[in-house]
Amino acid sequence: MNFPSLQFSENLATHKILKNSVRIANKFLETVHLKAVFSETFQLDPNVSTERTQNVVIHFQKQSKKSYREQGLAFSWSHRYKRAKAIYVNNTFKKRLNILQKSTDDELNAKKEIKTITVYISFLLLHELAHLLLRWKGILDTPTDIDEAGECLEVALFGGQLRGVFTPNKPWSQNSKFIYIAIEKLKRHGSELYYLSFEDYIEKVYDWPQNTSGFVRLQFCGKPSQKEIIVLKQSDEVVQSETEEGPNQLNVVRRLFNIDVNPCGTKFFRSPKAYCRSE
Ligand SMILES: [Zn+2]
DSSP: OOSOOOOOOGGGBOSHHHHHHHHHHHHHTTSHHHHHIIIIISOOOHHHHHHHHHTOEEEEEOOOHHHHHHHOEESEEOOSSTTOOEEEEEHHHHHHHHHHHHOOTTHHHHHHHHHHHHHHHHHHHHHHHHHHHHHHTTOOSOOTTTOOHHHHHHHHHHSSEEEEEEESSSSOOTTSEEEEEEEEEEETTEEEEEEEOIIIIIHHHHHOTTOGGGGGSOOEEOOOSOSSOEEEESEESSOEEOOSSOOSOOSOOOSOOOTTSOTTOOTTOOOOOOOOOOO
16 A cells, blocks of 8 residues: 555644544554545545644644534534644543543543543544545545545444443533443444453553554454443434443434445455453
């Protein structure tokens, strides 16, 4: 694959956690999966994309009430114009991290959650970068053949769309505990959530970012034992939750790709195997 590895600049991320997320996102940007999307599906100019990606500034920011009214909850966002050069990550993550960093009673779980959030933010950066890359080409809205640029990247890497899984089951805030990163895959009858294993995937991605081979070898675990969970997508006005007796499926599926079809037109599309472990 001739397309270069696009890379964010760590020094343009304005918080320590964001720098860590940049470090991880940059490793995903080295994978053939993303290079294939950038060159074949998005048909990007490598020079322009390389230079602009290096100049992206990454901040935590509070979501405005207006944006919340118009589009619902957003974990991250970027401006919809051609010269946009910043990615904003919802400030609620920063508040949550502050709580976790101060927590003394359950240090191990706090560390685990900090790593989960850090890795999840790196996925948000990739999602937003997908939008920026097309905007820099003058395409402000994702073309219909790509559908949703950020989700296209998620499908190329993970075979489905990313979801954040929180507990307890009430509106997302700094008090919500981030328990899993999940991948929602469309099945013949509805969709199904696959939970990324912390020990076998997230922590490895976090701790050994020099080794990219493990980045695309997904490892899953069983569904959460908690009853009151909330499953949110990157930008979501519909709060979806599992009921106690409900199946591991979501009723509302919007813009989900059929995973048997290659939605992004990339040769490297893959559907990862599920490894189930009981915990
Ligand atoms: Zn998006």
